[in-house]
Structures are given as C-alpha cells and as structure tokens.
Amino acid sequence: METIKVIVAGPRGKMGSEALNMIQREQHLSLAACIDRENDGINVKDIHGLPDLDALIYTDAEACLNEVEADVLIDLTTPDNGYIHTKLALNNGVRPVVGTTGFTQEQLQELTSLAEEKQLGTVIAPNFAIGAVLMMQFSKWAAKHFPDVEIIEKHHDQKLDAPSGTAVKTAELIKEVRNPHHQGHKDEKETLPGARGADEEGMRIHSMRLPGLVAHQEVVFGGLGETLTIKHDSIHRESFMSGVKLAVEKAVELDTLVYGLEHLLD
Ligand SMILES: NC(=O)C1=CN([C@@H]2O[C@H](COP(=O)(O)OP(=O)(O)OC[C@H]3O[C@@H](n4cnc5c(N)ncnc54)[C@H](O)[C@@H]3O)[C@@H](O)[C@H]2O)C=CC1
Ligand SMILES: O=C(O)C1=N[C@H](C(=O)O)C[C@H](O)C1
Secondary structure: OOOEEEEEEOOOOHHHHHHHHHHHHOOOEEEEEEEOOOOOOOEHHHOOOOOOOOOEEEOOHHHHHHHOOOOEEEEOOOHHHHHHHHHHHHHOOOEEEEOOOOOOHHHHHHHHHHHHHHOOOEEEOOOOOHHHHHHHHHHHHHHHHOOEEEEEEEEOOOOOOOOOHHHHHHHHHHHOOOOOOOOOOOOOOOOOOOOOOEEEOOEEEEEEEOOOOOEEEEEEEEEOOEEEEEEEEEOOHHHHHHHHHHHHHHHOOOOOEEEOHHHHOO
16 A cells, blocks of 8 residues: 555644554554644654654644645644635645534535545544444434434533534434424423523434543434433544544545545445
8 A cells, every 4th residue: 555645733632642643553654744733843753742753843734735745634623723724735635534523514515515626535524433433323223213312422521512523413314314303392491591402403412511521422212112322432532543544545545525434434
C-alpha cells in the first residue's frame, strides 16, 4: 500500500492526540503537518506530550493546506473550525476525513456538493467506533418494529454540541423507517421546560453531560409489555481509531462525500 500523507487539525485535543498515536503506529500513514491554534512553526516532536513525529505545525490552516503536499486532512477540532477546514481542504485538493461533529444540515449539503464538484473523496463520520456504528444500525432495524423510541446520549462535560453527532445520525437513520408521530400522553405538559428532551418528529433525544463520562448512548424502544435497550459505550478514545484509519484509507479511493462510517463497512 502506498504511503498516505496526512494533515491533522487539532493535534493537542483528546481525539487529535489519539490520531497522532495511530499515525505513528501505522506504517502506511505519515504525518505531513498539523493545524493547531498555537505553536506555529514548531515541530510536533518538540511539543511535550505529542508523539515523536517529524512534522511542522501551522496556525494558518489556509497556508498549511495550500503549501503542504498531503493526501488527507483529519479534522478533530470544533464545529465552526472543522467546517472551515473541510472547505479549505476540498478547495486545495486534500481529501477530508472529519470526526468533528455539530455541522448543520446546510453545511453538510454544501460540503457534499463541493466534494462532488472537486471529485474528492470525503468522509464525515459522527462516530468512528465500530460498536457505535452497529448500535445505530441495530436501532434502525429495531425502529421498524418499535416506533416509540427515545435516545439518551451521555458525554463528558467539555463537549460543545448537543445533541451529539451520533444521536443526530441515529435519529436520521430511525426516521428512514419510522412514521412521524407524537410519543407520550397527548395532553402531557412540561412543568420544567426541556424535561421531555428535544423533539425530532415526536422521538425524544436527551443529552447528559458529566465529568467522568467519555461517549455513551442508549436507544430505548417501548412496545406492549416490553422494552428494548440498545446501548454502546466508548470507554477510551482508542475505540475511534480503527474507524479513523479505515476512513483515511477509503477517502483516497473515493470521489464523493460519504456521511457515516456504515457506508465503508462490509
Ligand atoms: N466522530 C467521532 O468518532 C468522534 C468525534 N469527536 C468530535 O471531535 C471533535 C474534537 O473532540 P475532542 O478531541 O474531544 O475535543 P478537544 O477539545 O479535546 O480537542 C479539540 C482541539 O481542537 C483544537 N482547535 C480548536 N480550534 C482550532 C483551530 N481553528 N485550528 C486548529 N485546532 C483547533 C483545540 O485547541 C483542541 O486541541 C469534537 O467535535 C467531537 O465531537 C470526538 C470523539 C469521537
Ligand atoms: O465529543 C465527543 O466526545 C464525541 N463526539 C461524537 C458525537 O458527537 O457523537 C462521537 C462520540 O460520541 C464522542
């Protein structure tokens, strides 16, 4: 396999630093550069806590994507910056692999059109953990039989977006097989606003944020005399890295945008 040259945006973050470790482990991946908010012109290997990888850090994303010879950008930053980086990558011939969540539907549509116009493989995956992808697929299957469903997602308290990208994607998959309808009593009233969670075509989504959590989701279905719970827990961010690696490998073979890792799995 040819070496894939990768730029990582957000290298000092919880996910970005795991991505650097993954690149260091994989012989067919090499780190071309990083995009960070700080440390312009400094080498990654000279930053305390980052792996021994020889690549320069840029604070100017446009300069980085324009000057550095790279195949793929892995973005693990924030919703606003991730969107800007993804557009810059596509406009500079670099294939984006985006883990950053919180993009709007309009942004996703715009990026889909841009990737198609540029014919550049792009992977936007709300969750790179294989178990989470299966949890979403199983939930779609279950929703065919149990149309009353609530999603409970639980994350660490540093998370910027709510609901999580995974919960949004789960709801989208369920919506493909579930007819919109109100859930709960027709006359129910919230005496505390928000008590029933977000409302997506009558399906409820609840977001929990606590220190100590990593990334967890339960999809709870209710039927006559029974309930079904489909649950996934990421207890370490290593859980996401086999999916990131797969996305990088597939991005160089694709010429359109793929939203969701399920499209890349057998
Ligand atoms: N798709 C997936 O499987 C997963 C996605 N995520 C998403 O990945 C993103 C990052 O998550 P974490 O690593 O937990 O967050 P974090 O807060 O630990 O890291 C984000 C990093 O981005 C950097 N950053 C912010 N703006 C930047 C800019 N303009 N240029 C360069 N770097 C910039 C910050 O300095 C920080 O180091 C979030 O959107 C999160 O929801 C997180 C885990 C799994
Ligand atoms: O911010 C996180 O941590 C995570 N974000 C993604 C999401 O929003 O679904 C994926 C995973 O849940 C971890």
